[in-house]
Amino acid sequence: MEKDKVPQDTSNLTKNNVKELLYATDENGNYTTTLSTGWEPKAIALSNSIDEINERIAEAKEQVLNGEVSPIAYFMELNKMDLTILASYVGMWKWRVKRHFKPKNFATLSDKILQKYADAFEISIAELKNIKTE
């Protein structure tokens, strides 16, 4: 890639005033570094995966409100986690965390266990039990 062809598109970096460093060739074909504000194909890929995450969050929320899954499943998506990551944060086996996704099992959890989840999501137990409906 030539230095003057390095893309300077607007991206999620722009509004935070962050620029990334790229390697590109100068007019003599020698390598040098240059800064870029972003590149459209990347920005689309990123917004694509953010949409994906938001969809997952909305879906999980609906399932919680319908009583299909426990709030743990919703907060897991909200914190961009998956089962492996959540299990690692709360220090439990994956199958155990999966059990806690069931509203029936969630209702019987002790405060000690709930606190582990609340800590992982950086919220209080009260917030964990009552997800906001608006």
Place this chain on the structure above:
Amino acid sequence: MQLNFTHHQSAHCENGVASNLLKNSGLNISEPMVFGIGSGLFFVYLPFIKVNHAPAISYRTLPGQIFNKLASRLNLKIKRQKFSSVSNANKALDENLKNNIPTGLQVGVYHLSYFPDEYRFHFNAHNLVVYGKTETDYLVSDPVMETVTTLTHDELDKVRFAKGAFAPRGQMYYPIQIPKDVDLKSAIIKGIKNTCRDMLAPMPIVGVRGIKFVSRQIRKWPLKHGTKKANHYLAQMVRMQEEIGTGGGGFRFIYAAFLQEASVILNNEELKILSKEMTQIGDSWRDFAVEASRIYKNRSAKEDAYNTIADELLDIANREEIFFKKLKKAIS
């Protein structure tokens, strides 16, 4: 307390930390040199591991390997420590700062408050240097940022003890011994040989064969997983290739810069020609990203669109196969 430390921005975090720490200890070594000697260039496709709900694809070796290989090839001694308790990890870091040692840390990205929100996901193989401490903050040199920054004590604890795959467990590292004269020539040759071996490995998911494998899989994605998932997989692949501090084109441009630098040190004209060829291959990776983004932008998944980019990828793989065979010859 603030130690004397010069921050240089780099494309990739691990190379950047290695290069910055070594420069600080008096060994002037560029980011591409670190990447090339440490044999950072790689390709691996792990369909059975999911990252962000898509198959894992990596354009680089495992975290920590670049610096470790670099150290052994240049006879540097690096000290690495992991901790089971937060307080011990803090004590060790504070002790280092007291002894005037800027220290490299492996951290998780999710709690890095200075990153744009969209970039904060659960990725644990990020690297940065801590070079000082105040009442409330740690002074941080994160090589992918333009300037130095800070994290509160609490934030640093969180990023050092992030959980999940590659959990850093408070890992810190710093050079403890650097020889007066380093033998760059033999280190470069070892680094290049290692990369050629990796990229030409006779394993279906690694190197050139791995790229060909992905190309075959892409053709099947829309039928097998449906349009939505296929587009998501593709977007994730482009992010791995262009985003995570690769310097563009899945590290190909950094590698080309390394070959150019190496051609001067080894006095080898052939490497300069190969550097140009690698740049062209890097450009083709960028073209692939553009074509792929057209697919997931329009949210269409005409099967032939997937076939077109699969062909493009196959062409890249074939060119890289020839390239690494030539590279192997050029240094033998």
